[in-house]
Amino acid sequence: MPLEWVEFIVLALSFFVVAFLYSSAGFGGGSSYLALLALAIPSFFVIRSTALVCNLVVVTGSCFLFYKAGHLKLKTFLPFIVASIPMAFFGAVFRLEEHIFFIILGVTLVLAALALTIQTFNLKPDFQLIRYPRWFSYGIGGGVGFLSGLVGIGGGIFLAPILNYMKWAKPISIAALASFFILVNSISGIVGLVASGTFQIFWPELVLLVVAVGIGGQLGVRLTLIKVSPKGLRVFTAFLVFFVGVRVLLSNGLQLNFF
Numbered sequence: 001m002p003l004e005w006v007e008f009i010v011l012a013l014s015f016f017v018v019a020f021l022y023s024s025a026g027f028g029g030g031s032s033y034l035a036l037l038a039l040a041i042p043s044f045f046v047i048r049s050t051a052l053v054c055n056l057v058v059v060t061g062s063c064f065l066f067y068k069a070g071h072l073k074l075k076t077f078l079p080f081i082v083a084s085i086p087m088a089f090f091g092a093v094f095r096l097e098e099h100i101f102f103i104i105l106g107v108t109l110v111l112a113a114l115a116l117t118i119q120t121f122n123l124k125p126d127f128q129l130i131r132y133p134r135w136f137s138y139g140i141g142g143g144v145g146f147l148s149g150l151v152g153i154g155g156g157i158f159l160a161p162i163l164n165y166m167k168w169a170k171p172i173s174i175a176a177l178a179s180f181f182i183l184v185n186s187i188s189g190i191v192g193l194v195a196s197g198t199f200q201i202f203w204p205e206l207v208l209l210v211v212a213v214g215i216g217g218q219l220g221v222r223l224t225l226i227k228v229s230p231k232g233l234r235v236f237t238a239f240l241v242f243f244v245g246v247r248v249l250l251s252n253g254l255q256l257n258f259f
Helices: 005-023 030-040 044-068 074-093 098-122 134-151 156-165 171-196 206-225 231-253
Strands: none
Touching: 005 030, 005 044, 005 206, 030 044, 030 098, 030 231, 044 098, 044 171, 044 206, 074 134, 074 171, 098 134, 098 156, 098 231, 134 156, 134 171, 156 171
């Protein structure tokens, strides 16, 4: 095991908090899992693989609850999914040098933090929905899907702020789409990692992380369904992701040891 037990328990508790916060917005938490793992584990193969597995666990439960509540509409979501699945696979198969991976990861985490902050403050209860051409859905889905597979996240944290800003649908529908988007991209990304021989996890310690994110994710998505939004906690999480993203970019990617 790459960590001492005390460190690993702290990591598992952190994963629980991340899953709780992110699932409340329809996300899986992949960006923050990457951030936490990048600080604790040197192997970026293990980092990508573990983040995708935890993503998959969280959003599987979220999708089930969104479906039961009638918010998961496959016909409407299909264009995003059709474009994202192959692109997430290609992104995962694409082999990166370690420092390049950490540069992309650092930039991605910074953007994810900014996106989460913007989404949190820009959501308004009453607004006029805008209809977009079908190619818009395919283009957004494919682009976000490729980035998802490349760095090992589901992509919902990018997709949801874009669609909310574009007023594509109501926030609860976008949260359901984000969960389903993350689900299929996480599966596609894992398949891509397996196909490229880079799927690596630390077993059996992964079981504790899976349990932590499973419980946290269920609690978070239930808050969404009863229309409770922990805005302050999500902003705090975004700040932490931003800080760690900068640290990963400078220390792991550019190898500048400022902090």
